[in-house]
Amino acid sequence: MAEAPLVEAAGLAVRYGVGADAVTAVAGVDLAIARGEVLGLVGESGCGKSTLGRAILRLVPVHGGRVRFDGTDITDLPERALRPLRPRMQIVFQDPFAALNPRKTVGQAVGDPLHAVLGLDRTMAEMKVAALLARVGLLPEHAERLPHEFSGGQRQRIGIARALALDPDFIVCDEPVSALDVSVRAQVLNLLADIRAERGLAMLFISHDLSVVEHIADRVAVMYLGRIVESGPARDLFAGPRHPYTRALVASVPRIGATDDTAVPIEGDPPSPRSVPAGCRFRSRCPRALPCCAAAEPPLAVDGAGRLLACFNP
Ligand SMILES: Nc1ncnc2c1ncn2[C@@H]1O[C@H](COP(=O)(O)OP(=O)(O)O)[C@@H](O)[C@H]1O
Numbered sequence: 001m002a003e004a005p006l007v008e009a010a011g012l013a014v015r016y017g018v019g020a021d022a023v024t025a026v027a028g029v030d031l032a033i034a035r036g037e038v039l040g041l042v043g044e045s046g047c048g049k050s051t052l053g054r055a056i057l058r059l060v061p062v063h064g065g066r067v068r069f070d071g072t073d074i075t076d077l078p079e080r081a082l083r084p085l086r087p088r089m090q091i092v093f094q095d096p097f098a099a100l101n102p103r104k105t106v107g108q109a110v111g112d113p114l115h116a117v118l119g120l121d122r123t124m125a126e127m128k129v130a131a132l133l134a135r136v137g138l139l140p141e142h143a144e145r146l147p148h149e150f151s152g153g154q155r156q157r158i159g160i161a162r163a164l165a166l167d168p169d170f171i172v173c174d175e176p177v178s179a180l181d182v183s184v185r186a187q188v189l190n191l192l193a194d195i196r197a198e199r200g201l202a203m204l205f206i207s208h209d210l211s212v213v214e215h216i217a218d219r220v221a222v223m224y225l226g227r228i229v230e231s232g233p234a235r236d237l238f239a240g241p242r243h244p245y246t247r248a249l250v251a252s253v254p255r256i257g258a259t260d261d262t263a264v265p266i267e268g269d270p271p272s273p274r275s276v277p278a279g280c281r282f283r284s285r286c287p288r289a290l291p292c293c294a295a296a297e298p299p300l301a302v303d304g305a306g307r308l309l310a311c312f313n314p
């Protein structure tokens with residue numbers, strides 16, 4: 001029997017606001033991530049990727065469905081009961097320093113959880129901070145400096161060191177290289193890939209850019225307006241995308257796409273989550289929509305090739 005997943009979501013739903021202003025940002029998502037596995041999560045901006053990643057970590061309120069972490073249903077756990085699990089699940093943000101105190105040194109930023117959670121004394125914490133900084137390619141003296149003294153790539157290395165400090169099993173990487181110059185992007189991606197391999201880390205790796213997840217993800221899930229529309233092994237999915245939306249995304253990155261003359265990059269913006277089309281939510285932008293696509297929402301189901309797919313006319 002296969003080992004139980006480390007992270008599992010079932011029917012997960014997240015809503016922002018109330019009444020007529022409510023927006024359903026995540027509209028019923030099932031996913032599972034095995035120990036040591038990297039699941040790439042792709043889709044256009046606004047489709048709900050960050051919200052999904054945060055809901056899995058219980059950083060935004062869950063409106064419906066369940067989240068399990070290492071066999072424990074954490075959906076309704078009070079924060080107190082969640083506290084022992086928190087160190088095991090971390091997040092790396094697009095700009096980790098937006099959330100950090102600009103007057104705290106890097107040594108404090110990385111070292112604080114070591115005091116607060118592990119109770120390490122000053123000397124032990126300093127040694128551990130130095131080791132973490134070295135691991136992400138920074139120097140020991142960087143611990144004395146303030147956030148504004150670092151470049152974008154260095155800041156992201158610090159964000160990674162901070163996420164690693166408590167030795168997690170799972171990290172949500174939310175667009176971790178999207179704010180970086182192209183020249184620095186590959187270095188930070190390689191660092192994440194190396195660390196993942198060393199530590200057997202599981203990750204939910206979020207990016208609107210398919211070429212970023214290509215190198216690190218084992219499997220990929222494609223999200224559209226709050227739902228997963230296709231998922232499968234990364235290589236298969238990029239070589240043979242099946243959902244018209246995935247095909248359009250892949251076609252917009254010519255280098256990774258299979259030669260597919262019929263797929264064209266998608267135009268315009270997705271509809272607002274306030275006005276989701278009835279039936280298939282991709283219908284209003286789909287070149288292959290049929291009358292039946294307006295009548296019902298296609299379920300995410302295994303197709304003949306073992307791909308999970310939500311489409312009546314792939
Ligand atoms: N705090 C919030 N309050 C209200 N709406 C939000 C909030 N955060 C995100 N949204 C909305 O939820 C939807 C999904 O957003 P998000 O999860 O950030 O998508 P992504 O990460 O894919 O760009 C968008 O329509 C966004 O405007």
Ligand SMILES: [Mg+2]
Nearest residue numbers: 049050051175
């Ligand atoms: Mg986002």
